[in-house]
Amino acid sequence: MTAITREKIFVTKPYLPPREEYNRYVDRIYETGHLTNEGPLVKELEQKLAEYLGVKNFQYVTNGTIALQLALKALGIEDGEIITTPFSYVATTSSILWERCKPVFVDIEPDNFTIDVTKIEAAITPKTRAIMPVHVFGYACDVEGIQKIADKYNLKVIYDAAHAFGSVYKGKSLVSYGDISTLSFHATKLFHTVEGGACIVKDEEVAGKLDLIKRFGHNCDNHYCLGINGKQSEFHAAMGLANFKHIDDIIEKRKIICGYYDRLLDGRLGRPKIQEGLEYNRAYYPVVFETEEQLLRAFAALNKEGIYPRRYFYPSLNNLPYLKERKVCTVSEDICSRIACLPLFVELTAEEAGFIAEIIVEVL
Numbered sequence: 001m002t003a004i005t006r007e008k009i010f011v012t013k014p015y016l017p018p019r020e021e022y023n024r025y026v027d028r029i030y031e032t033g034h035l036t037n038e039g040p041l042v043k044e045l046e047q048k049l050a051e052y053l054g055v056k057n058f059q060y061v062t063n064g065t066i067a068l069q070l071a072l073k074a075l076g077i078e079d080g081e082i083i084t085t086p087f088s089y090v091a092t093t094s095s096i097l098w099e100r101c102k103p104v105f106v107d108i109e110p111d112n113f114t115i116d117v118t119k120i121e122a123a124i125t126p127k128t129r130a131i132m133p134v135h136v137f138g139y140a141c142d143v144e145g146i147q148k149i150a151d152k153y154n155l156k157v158i159y160d161a162a163h164a165f166g167s168v169y170k171g172k173s174l175v176s177y178g179d180i181s182t183l184s185f186h187a188t189k190l191f192h193t194v195e196g197g198a199c200i201v202k203d204e205e206v207a208g209k210l211d212l213i214k215r216f217g218h219n220c221d222n223h224y225c226l227g228i229n230g231k232q233s234e235f236h237a238a239m240g241l242a243n244f245k246h247i248d249d250i251i252e253k254r255k256i257i258c259g260y261y262d263r264l265l266d267g268r269l270g271r272p273k274i275q276e277g278l279e280y281n282r283a284y285y286p287v288v289f290e291t292e293e294q295l296l297r298a299f300a301a302l303n304k305e306g307i308y309p310r311r312y313f314y315p316s317l318n319n320l321p322y323l324k325e326r327k328v329c330t331v332s333e334d335i336c337s338r339i340a341c342l343p344l345f346v347e348l349t350a351e352e353a354g355f356i357a358e359i360i361v362e363v364l
């Protein structure tokens with residue numbers, strides 16, 4: 001293989017819309033002078049995204065982490081135990097801890113890395129208040145099974161749907177399930193607004209509460225409850241609106257790149273099983289190596305060529321050093337030791353994807 005001088009390739013590269021399209025929205029901000037606090041661009045973006053996802057009570061907020069914390073607060077969950085998954089980004093666990101609740105980890109399915117529904121009931125105690133699963137990488141949790149358990153034990157369900165934008169399950173957006181689903185629009189996500197997030201709330205009353213607490217808990221001089229600043233700015237909404245025009249192309253382009261990887265790596269690495277009824281958004285391209293040692297060898301070979309995949313997710317969150325209790329989650333710990341996400345972004349070329357696959361195959 002000849003060494004080619006090329007730009008470094010990271011696991012992702014934020015999508016940037018054509019500059020003039022973003023500028024047109026920024027011009028509107030300069031015309032109105034309205035910079036934040038539920039401005040017209042925020043309203044327009046909320047409306048467009050709600051329509052695209054087919055949901056109501058869609059609230060655009062500062063980021064995906066605040067979205068999770070607002071969800072817990074709006075549902076009145078101030079303490080107690082939250083059943084959650086150890087296989088996610090750290091924000092899923094940190095938001096529970098930040099809200100003074102206790103994360104109770106339930107191990108994952110080896111097939112698609114989402115929470116193992118058959119193990120949830122055994123983790124329920126009188127202190128359990130909610131279940132916070134993650135549609136990790138955009139794959140669907142067993143939403144029916146989870147709802148059944150929640151109904152039986154009177155628990156709330158908050159989906160961390162940070163990866164689920166664009167995934168459709170049984171004809172409905174994956175973010176339409178649960179009492180609240182949260183999204184992240186961070187620059188590295190499939191659809192982004194630089195920083196940003198959203199809450200999709202089932203109950204009208206809870207939606208009203210969430211709307212109030214995200215703007216300090218007051219209306220003019222009337223203070224109703226403890227709030228925080230979870231509002232989003234017009235500049236972020238401008239980026240969102242400019243990106244939104246390209247969302248179908250973004251997903252289409254990612255499908256093509258995933259297709260290259262599928263063909264070139266077929267069968268050689270572990271791949272998640274996509275549930276029946278799921279239209280997958282291609283938010284990530286995770287691959288599972290046979291051993292951690294094999295993963296590290298592949299990383300070394302790729303790094304030598306200036307290619308930097310990421311160990312998503314590592315470590316398993318049940319092993320975070322600041323947790324008070326240790327709980328073993330064998331499946332999650334095993335998967336975490338061997339899983340990585342390959343570079344996947346709109347600008348990645350067929351040639352680059354081919355080069356990446358070739359290096360990996362050589363290591364195997």
Ligand SMILES: *Cc1c(COP(=O)(O)O)cnc(C)c1O
Nearest residue numbers: 063064065089091162184185186
């Ligand atoms: C990105 C992410 C978050 C946090 O979102 P931010 O917008 O970065 O705060 C939460 N959960 C998961 C699973 C994520 O990937």
